[in-house]
Amino acid sequence: MFKDLVVYPIIQAPMAGGASTPKLAAAVSNAGGLGFLAAGYKTAEAMKKEIEETRQLTDHPFGVNVFVPNQEVVDEEILSAYREKIEKEAECVGVLIGEGISDDDDWVNKLAVLKELRVAVVSFTFGCPKTDVIRELQSVGSTIVVTVTNLHEAKTAAGAGADVLCVQGIEAGGHRASFENRIEEDYGLLVLIRMIKNELELPIIAAGGLMHGMDIAAVLAAGATSAQLGTAFLRCPESGASPVHKAALNDARFTQTAVTRAFSGRRARGLVNHFLTEYDNDAPAAYPYVHHMTKQMRKAAGQKNNPELMALWAGQGYKLSRELPASELISLLVEELKGEH
Numbered sequence: 001m002f003k004d005l006v007v008y009p010i011i012q013a014p015m016a017g018g019a020s021t022p023k024l025a026a027a028v029s030n031a032g033g034l035g036f037l038a039a040g041y042k043t044a045e046a047m048k049k050e051i052e053e054t055r056q057l058t059d060h061p062f063g064v065n066v067f068v069p070n071q072e073v074v075d076e077e078i079l080s081a082y083r084e085k086i087e088k089e090a091e092c093v094g095v096l097i098g099e100g101i102s103d104d105d106d107w108v109n110k111l112a113v114l115k116e117l118r119v120a121v122v123s124f125t126f127g128c129p130k131t132d133v134i135r136e137l138q139s140v141g142s143t144i145v146v147t148v149t150n151l152h153e154a155k156t157a158a159g160a161g162a163d164v165l166c167v168q169g170i171e172a173g174g175h176r177a178s179f180e181n182r183i184e185e186d187y188g189l190l191v192l193i194r195m196i197k198n199e200l201e202l203p204i205i206a207a208g209g210l211m212h213g214m215d216i217a218a219v220l221a222a223g224a225t226s227a228q229l230g231t232a233f234l235r236c237p238e239s240g241a242s243p244v245h246k247a248a249l250n251d252a253r254f255t256q257t258a259v260t261r262a263f264s265g266r267r268a269r270g271l272v273n274h275f276l277t278e279y280d281n282d283a284p285a286a287y288p289y290v291h292h293m294t295k296q297m298r299k300a301a302g303q304k305n306n307p308e309l310m311a312l313w314a315g316q317g318y319k320l321s322r323e324l325p326a327s328e329l330i331s332l333l334v335e336e337l338k339g340e341h
Contacts, residue, residue, distance in 0.1 A: 213336020
């Protein structure tokens with residue numbers, strides 16, 4: 001059973017881009033939750049090293065999240081026009097806009113590594129793998145989680161053989177996990193849990209804006225098996241988020257979040273800054289093309305202490321984030337949860 005993998009119903013969200021480190025995943029798992037590594041934007045070899053490093057730091061189960069590749073058809077003229085608009089921002093931090101390319105994020109090689117290393121939990125984002133992929137990973141002992149944002153995706157994942165659904169509400173920070181890169185109806189987390197729970201019997205991990213033990217209590221009461229928190233762990237010392245990103249979460253000048261395609265070509269929630277405000281309306285639905293175009297700019301901005309050109313991913317509850325070691329945060333969340341019960 002999925003819930004037997006953890007002492008507490010608390011999962012640290014996989015956050016691609018560097019925030020989810022082996023130290024963070026291990027600390028969360030050692031404290032009784034379920035830590036997660038994020039394989040997105042890494043090679044299969046880099047993912048393998050992180051899994052091995054995490055196993056040096058914990059004997060407890062942990063998970064690995066993988067991006068499902070989608071081959072989007074992109075209008076080159078629209079992509080070129082966007083490049084021209086944002087070039088001056090990259091020049092401000094001394095770099096050039098990168099090539100708008102697509103890739104499969106080393107999909108086949110990652111699956112091979114995951115089968116070899118028999119990770120306790122494997123989760124998928126941006127789509128649902130085919131049944132044979134799910135079955136092969138289950139055959140080596142992995143529990144399979146598929147991240148969904150609506151009832152149709154949940155039914156697709158259930159039909160493909162997923163063990164668990166990670167249900168992502170619109171409140172969540174970072175990328176929307178939607179199977180397709182388009183505008184669709186967005187659901188708040190509690191409503192979405194109830195919709196899916198009403199039609200499917202799979203265990204549910206609730207994700208989206210959860211920051212406090214009371215939030216965990218609310219999603220458990222709504223029918224979730226456990227709660228997944230991402231932004232809540234960003235300010236932990238074990239988090240690999242950049243110092244600029246961590247500081248921005250506690251900076252009074254950043255007053256709200258918004259969902260945008262400006263940084264990656266895919267909808268994602270982050271703190272509203274200059275780049276998001278300036279280019280949100282112009283950004284094409286072109287992932288991962290736009291991600292590759294802006295990544296050097298974002299990296300250079302972080303090195304130059306310029307949060308206005310960075311993707312400052314954050315959930316709607318970011319103002320409630322706390323700067324604590326991961327083990328202490330887990331203990332505090334458990335205390336708050338018990339207080340509610």
